[in-house]
Amino acid sequence: MEPLYAFPLGSAFFVVAGVAVLVAARRRSRAWKRFLGSSQVTQAQVLDLRVHHPRHDVDPIFVPVVRFPLLDGRMVEAETMSGSRPAPARRGDVVMVRFDPEDPSRVSLADGLATPAAGGCVLAGLGVGFVVLGLLLGLVSAFLLLVVTA
Numbered sequence: 001m002e003p004l005y006a007f008p009l010g011s012a013f014f015v016v017a018g019v020a021v022l023v024a025a026r027r028r029s030r031a032w033k034r035f036l037g038s039s040q041v042t043q044a045q046v047l048d049l050r051v052h053h054p055r056h057d058v059d060p061i062f063v064p065v066v067r068f069p070l071l072d073g074r075m076v077e078a079e080t081m082s083g084s085r086p087a088p089a090r091r092g093d094v095v096m097v098r099f100d101p102e103d104p105s106r107v108s109l110a111d112g113l114a115t116p117a118a119g120g121c122v123l124a125g126l127g128v129g130f131v132v133l134g135l136l137l138g139l140v141s142a143f144l145l146l147v148v149t150a
Helices: 003-038 116-149
Strands: 040-052 061-069 075-079 094-100 103-109
Touching: 003 094, 003 116, 061 094, 061 103, 075 103
Parallel strands: none
Antiparallel strands: 040 061, 040 094, 061 075, 094 103
């Protein structure tokens, strides 16, 4: 295949990848909205920060482990659903959390970069970037094909 004709394939790849990432971001957003609708807010103490390594070549993400009381007096200790870099809190900090009353181990910080909503925004930005890059590659390839074949 001639290098000039590879541009439309690259363009299509980036557009398709961007749309797939946008779909994933939309699903994450819907799941977060459902969680917001059914969750309760309370104060929690940060017991620990667990270090997650998504890949060996990427800096770690810090995920808080929190403890908070339920209305019936039971204490819940759980790792939040997401984390961030830099660490969203320090050991001993008191933070606001959202938890699912049906499953109190499903817990998230109530605000900040360590919420699933923040991750959804990042995914949406990446998706838009991929689509724009794909469209730009398509325009460049169309222009080059016109110039070369003229």
